[in-house]
Amino acid sequence: MNAVNTQCRLAARPVGLPKDSDWQIVDEPVRRLTDGEILVQVEYLSVDPAMRTWMNAGRSYVPPVEIGEVMRAGGIGRVIDSRHGGFAVGDEVYGTFGVQRYAISDGGDVTPVDTSLAPAPVHLGALGISGLTAYFGLLDIGRPQPGQTVVISGAAGSVGSIAGQIARIKGCRVVGIAGGEDKCRWLVEELGFEAAIDYQAGDLRQQLKTHAPKGIDVYFDNVGGETLEAALGRLARGARVVICGAVAQYNSSGELRGPANYMQLLVARASMTGFVVFDYAHRYAEGVALLASWLRSGELRSREQVVHGDVADFPDVLLALFRGDNTGKLVLALGKR
Amino acid sequence: MNAVNTQCRLAARPVGLPKDSDWQIVDEPVRRLTDGEILVQVEYLSVDPAMRTWMNAGRSYVPPVEIGEVMRAGGIGRVIDSRHGGFAVGDEVYGTFGVQRYAISDGGDVTPVDTSLAPAPVHLGALGISGLTAYFGLLDIGRPQPGQTVVISGAAGSVGSIAGQIARIKGCRVVGIAGGEDKCRWLVEELGFEAAIDYQAGDLRQQLKTHAPKGIDVYFDNVGGETLEAALGRLARGARVVICGAVAQYNSSGELRGPANYMQLLVARASMTGFVVFDYAHRYAEGVALLASWLRSGELRSREQVVHGDVADFPDVLLALFRGDNTGKLVLALGKR
Numbered sequence: 001m002n003a004v005n006t007q008c009r010l011a012a013r014p015v016g017l018p019k020d021s022d023w024q025i026v027d028e029p030v031r032r033l034t035d036g037e038i039l040v041q042v043e044y045l046s047v048d049p050a051m052r053t054w055m056n057a058g059r060s061y062v063p064p065v066e067i068g069e070v071m072r073a074g075g076i077g078r079v080i081d082s083r084h085g086g087f088a089v090g091d092e093v094y095g096t097f098g099v100q101r102y103a104i105s106d107g108g109d110v111t112p113v114d115t116s117l118a119p120a121p122v123h124l125g126a127l128g129i130s131g132l133t134a135y136f137g138l139l140d141i142g143r144p145q146p147g148q149t150v151v152i153s154g155a156a157g158s159v160g161s162i163a164g165q166i167a168r169i170k171g172c173r174v175v176g177i178a179g180g181e182d183k184c185r186w187l188v189e190e191l192g193f194e195a196a197i198d199y200q201a202g203d204l205r206q207q208l209k210t211h212a213p214k215g216i217d218v219y220f221d222n223v224g225g226e227t228l229e230a231a232l233g234r235l236a237r238g239a240r241v242v243i244c245g246a247v248a249q250y251n252s253s254g255e256l257r258g259p260a261n262y263m264q265l266l267v268a269r270a271s272m273t274g275f276v277v278f279d280y281a282h283r284y285a286e287g288v289a290l291l292a293s294w295l296r297s298g299e300l301r302s303r304e305q306v307v308h309g310d311v312a313d314f315p316d317v318l319l320a321l322f323r324g325d326n327t328g329k330l331v332l333a334l335g336k337r
Numbered sequence: 338m339n340a341v342n343t344q345c346r347l348a349a350r351p352v353g354l355p356k357d358s359d360w361q362i363v364d365e366p367v368r369r370l371t372d373g374e375i376l377v378q379v380e381y382l383s384v385d386p387a388m389r390t391w392m393n394a395g396r397s398y399v400p401p402v403e404i405g406e407v408m409r410a411g412g413i414g415r416v417i418d419s420r421h422g423g424f425a426v427g428d429e430v431y432g433t434f435g436v437q438r439y440a441i442s443d444g445g446d447v448t449p450v451d452t453s454l455a456p457a458p459v460h461l462g463a464l465g466i467s468g469l470t471a472y473f474g475l476l477d478i479g480r481p482q483p484g485q486t487v488v489i490s491g492a493a494g495s496v497g498s499i500a501g502q503i504a505r506i507k508g509c510r511v512v513g514i515a516g517g518e519d520k521c522r523w524l525v526e527e528l529g530f531e532a533a534i535d536y537q538a539g540d541l542r543q544q545l546k547t548h549a550p551k552g553i554d555v556y557f558d559n560v561g562g563e564t565l566e567a568a569l570g571r572l573a574r575g576a577r578v579v580i581c582g583a584v585a586q587y588n589s590s591g592e593l594r595g596p597a598n599y600m601q602l603l604v605a606r607a608s609m610t611g612f613v614v615f616d617y618a619h620r621y622a623e624g625v626a627l628l629a630s631w632l633r634s635g636e637l638r639s640r641e642q643v644v645h646g647d648v649a650d651f652p653d654v655l656l657a658l659f660r661g662d663n664t665g666k667l668v669l670a671l672g673k674r
Contacts, residue, residue: 061604224600243603258595263561266580266611267398274603 125329154222303328462666491559640665
């Protein structure tokens with residue numbers, strides 16, 4: 001085949017928010033497959049806050065994307081050529097295909113996607129890494145008990161919105177923190193959160209006091225910064241703080257700041273624990289089965305914001321994520337305009 | 338009796354290091370006992386970093402010492418008068434007697450001290466709250482496994498020196514962080530630490546890399562600040578960070594700082610947990626029994642720095658603690674010069 005592959009490559013390590021010059025959009029011909037390979041036409045790309053951390057040098061939970069490499073991204077696509085016994089042309093598959101139109105893979109990290117269960121974007125959201133992150137982070141690290149108060153930051157995002165609903169399903173009082181009235185209304189009216197705090201409306205600490213009068217038993221943190229500090233100041237005895245992300249800091253070009261009141265962990269006899277969803281790969285089937293059953297029963301609602309565009313639109317879509325424009329899972333759908 | 342009680346009272350909330358004007362030394366007559374009370378002549382006072390936190394207003398794990406109140410302190414003394422059935426004149430007892438020469442108590446928090454087991458100062462150190470803090474913090478929160486690398490900050494202090502030895506007894510590689518060559522030599526040559534890092538000698542991060550080449554499995558933190566950050570940067574996968582104290586910050590008059598690199602908890606899938614020894618009161622007997630058996634066998638060494646003085650000397654002795662003058666447990670012995 002003579003298809004041209006458009007790729008979005010990392011051209012420079014960003015300082016602060018990624019700029020146009022940090023990216024390079026490149027066209028190159030798709031090479032021939034060798035034995036054991038598949039060619040995937042990428043249809044949907046997962047757009048996630050963590051992507052920003054992959055662009056930095058230094059020790060993290062995955063190696064950094066190197067300068068000149070295709071930007072890393074999870075995606076769903078269709079197998080359009082195969083020299084691999086495990087995959088047939090026409091298969092719909094998930095993998096870390098990168099921000100490009102065509103990906104060649106040895107199938108190592110590629111899994112089938114059952115679109116009869118839910119449309120493809122849901123497999124990037126509630127039934128994908130976002131949903132699994134919420135599931136294992138909340139239940140394994142947060143260990144909420146029925147009746148406890150669970151506070152979620154970034155609550156209208158892909159992970160937070162699922163984590164909050166799982167907590168509600170488990171019988172907890174769930175308080176979300178999100179930016180803007182619309183998101184807050186969605187959390188309470190559509191997703192069944194007990195309350196939602198608009199951090200843009202000011203005095204987060206007072207609002208937490210109002211909505212978590214007996215303290216916070218589980219704090220699921222996606223944002224870091226001042227929100228984390230406000231939550232640490234309201235921990236109940238024996239609280240669990242789940243460190244899932246720190247989006248408020250990912251684009252900081254100044255000195256990073258840690259929670260100045262971390263000694264509240266001692267006062268509250270609390271723990272703060274980080275986790276990475278990839279460690280739960282051996283239990284993904286369990287998570288997906290439960291998430292799917294909750295989706296089917298209507299207990300769990302999934303929302304995807306699907307932006308249609310090309311590979312070259314990825315940098316702008318990523319910036320929209322950091323502006324907080326999206327509600328639920330942000331997905332870039334390629335070539336379907 | 339017509340004894341005069343000398344008390345050290347909190348006169349003002351200190352900003353930074355406590356000044357003379359933050360204290361008031363007051364003499365007052367000892368009042369008569371009523372039924373159910375004992376009169377204790379205080380002989381030994383425990384001098385601890387945490388005392389500085391009790392002098393601040395605000396939420397903590399114990400209520401603040403109020404202005405005008407006798408400064409809180411654990412102590413050991415002799416019952417010299419008793420109208421309480423559980424205590425006889427002559428009994429040697431431990432209690433939160435405060436920084437004063439005579440204390441009247443209803444016996445509620447008072448426990449007998451067996452000086453045939455060890456001299457009184459040891460009951461404030463290795464067999465007292467310091468030893469118990471080390472025991473429960475290290476074993477219950479840190480959960481070290483044989484062969485793992487345990488790093489202790491404030492390692493030459495009353496808690497750190499015991500925590501490190503317990504880790505050694507449990508078969509761990511123990512690395513201490515302390516200030517000055519003498520303390521470091523003591524840790525390695527006398528207490529059997531694998532290595533000791535003199536933080537005053539510079540480049541703590543490089544030294545941690547040298548002495549914890551495979552990463553830190555348990556970090557027992559008594560100091561906070563830059564030491565905590567350096568340790569977070571070297572955590573092994575699944576590490577436990579035990580938050581016991583933050584002496585580097587207790588006298589800070591500027592903005593408190595949290596660990597800027599706390600997201601290393603995520604990278605390392607690590608937890609950071611605070612604890613308060615008082616929660617283990619129901620297990621003190623277990624802890625004391627084991628600590629005493631290790632002392633008897635010689636596996637555990639206890640060191641007390643006993644300063645002889647009066648109640649009025651307490652402010653200076655506390656400052657010596659914050660200068661890091663002491664090695665091991667700092668005790669103020671009253672009226673024995």
